[in-house]
Amino acid sequence: MSQNKSFRGHKGGFRWADVELHAYKKEGSAPFKDITRQTLFGDENLSGELRYFEIAPGGYSSLERHEHVHAVVILHGTGRCLVGEEVRDIAPFDLVSIPPMTWHQFQAAPDKALGFLCMVDRERDRPQLPSAEDLERLCSTPAVAAFLRGIPAESN
Numbered sequence: 283m284s285q286n287k288s289f290r291g292h293k294g295g296f297r298w299a300d301v302e303l304h305a306y307k308k309e310g311s312a313p314f315k316d317i318t319r320q321t322l323f324g325d326e327n328l329s330g331e332l333r334y335f336e337i338a339p340g341g342y343s344s345l346e347r348h349e350h351v352h353a354v355v356i357l358h359g360t361g362r363c364l365v366g367e368e369v370r371d372i373a374p375f376d377l378v379s380i381p382p383m384t385w386h387q388f389q390a391a392p393d394k395a396l397g398f399l400c401m402v403d404r405e406r407d408r409p410q411l412p413s414a415e416d417l418e419r420l421c422s423t424p425a426v427a428a429f430l431r432g433i434p435a436e437s438n
């Protein structure tokens with residue numbers, strides 16, 4: 283996709299002119315809940331993409347890992363994120379770096395949507411989902427087990 287407009291205005295409510303809103307749909311076994319994605323910058327002349335994600339209250343991204351990295355800036359709302367074995371509360375303007383092949387997941391607070399920018403490589407590998415063994419290993423860290431318990435069991 284090439285952005286041929288130099289200026290695309292913010293329409294309010296984290297929607298932008300000429301930016302499509304994609305609602306995630308359940309695909310295969312990747313569990314996630316109530317997320318939308320908008321690619322703000324996805325020009326073929328850029329080696330990266332900047333996306334805006336919004337997770338509805340109580341929603342969460344899929345627990346996954348991959349070779350490509352994420353550079354995340356929280357814009358609004360609160361929630362928690364898992365990065366490797368670390369669980370952190372997140373709030374506006376916090377910065378989150380997801381290293382290669384590191385399990386990660388974002389959860390919105392029950393009463394507030396969570397909106398964040400995420401920078402990625404344009405060319406990137408497909409996310410991997412955890413096996414039963416991976417989940418068992420993750421849950422051997424108590425904070426991670428508690429974090430994952432915040433999500434319905436059948437989703438993990």
Ligand code: MN
Nearest residue numbers: 346352386409
């Ligand atoms: Mn990811």
